[in-house]
Amino acid sequence: MKKLLSFFSVLSLVTISTANIVACSSSENSSVTQNKQKITPENLDKFFSSHMTWDFKDQFFFKDINEQTKDESIKFYGSIESMLVYLLSNMIEQEFNIMFNYKKSVFFFLANFDNSGFFDSYGISIDELYKLSFSVIVSSKNNQNEWIYKKNNLVFNFQETNIYSKKDWLKEFIIFCMNIKTIMWVNKTSNIQVFDVPIDDSNSKINEYKKENSKYAINYATENLNLSFSGNKNINDLSSFYEDYKILFKIKNYKYIYEESEDTNIIYFNSDFIAYFENNSNVSFSTNSNFAVFLNDEI
Structure with missing residues (x-):
């Protein structure tokens, strides 16, 4: 499954709150859609140039490294990158939903961390701030208008304040497993989204x-x-x-x-x-x- 995680390592994790959503008329929804921008290399560059830094400071899945056993630390080594890419991609997707008008079947998206040394570690320290450099690639699948956009030198500031409660940990981990094979816009397993473990x-x-x-x-x-x-x-x-x-x-x-x-x-x-x-x-x-x-x- 580690190989599967490496291949399908871009997805979403943070749950989007649906509280206090106000119903809109079809004309209002149409207006909102019309105000959104098209996904083009030019518009993507404007977006990422104004979003060079992404910050996360909250609860997450990991124990403090001092609370892990030796065996747990070894297993942690194979999990950290996939889970952070998953978290980061969800954060980017939420901003994209606000800014852009797109169809999921039209684009590929990939986020890659550049801090290879960090992901050789065997744990993290709670409340410590980790500054992780990353890049993104977005490409069009339209054969008549193919293009590839890449942005380097982005920064993800990750700081876990505490591990989830057991109840929240279980819920979020199952959601993680249900979504990990789906990148931001393209389902990677046939035409159906499936649970991670085959x-x-x-x-x-x-x-x-x-x-x-x-x-x-x-x-x-x-x-x-x-x-x-x-x-x-x-x-x-x-x-x-x-x-x-x-x-x-x-x-x-x-x-x-x-x-x-x-x-x-x-x-x-x-x-x-x-x-x-x-x-x-x-x-x-x-x-x-x-x-x-x-x-x-x-x-």
Whole structure:
């Protein structure tokens, strides 16, 4: 999964508040849309030239380095960059929603940190300010008007004030897993957004996944996710980088969506599920997500 995180390392994390939203008429919405700018290299340069610095000072996922075990510090090494890129990209996206008029299928977006030395670290210190240099690349997918825009020497000021409460940590981490394969405007997994951790099964079980509310699929998906997030599966990822934050799942139902077939059969399905901490089942989070099952002959 670490490879998947490296490939899909641009996404969104901070929840956008919907409180006190005032309903607008269609004419008002049209006016707002018309006032937004088009995404062009010129307008992007104006935007980023006036947004050279991005600041985050709040709660986040990480323990203080002095509170981590040796094993947790090693696992932290593989998680920090993906999670900060994810956070930063969400912050940029929120500003883009205010400034620009765009369609998600038309643009590619990528944010890259330049501080490679920082991401070789094994933890952070709470309340310490980290100044991280980064660059962005935005490109058009329009074959008749292709262009690429790049901006260097941007700065992300990151300061974690405290780790999330257990309840918030679980909720935000599941949201992270549900969105990490989607960059700001382009879905990177077929035409469907899926949960980050893939499920692997034998190609001989393909018909089990095509059944309505398949009990086999429900049980196998639950078992597979629990192996991954309890740290018992042989993968090097961030799903269990803190021993006391290991997560278990309960898949509640199953709805087959469709399959793709290239070199590997991929089944997509949708489920309601509950996530909870292994050491405290009273702390839980319920939601709905799409999942991907990779079927091959080697299992």
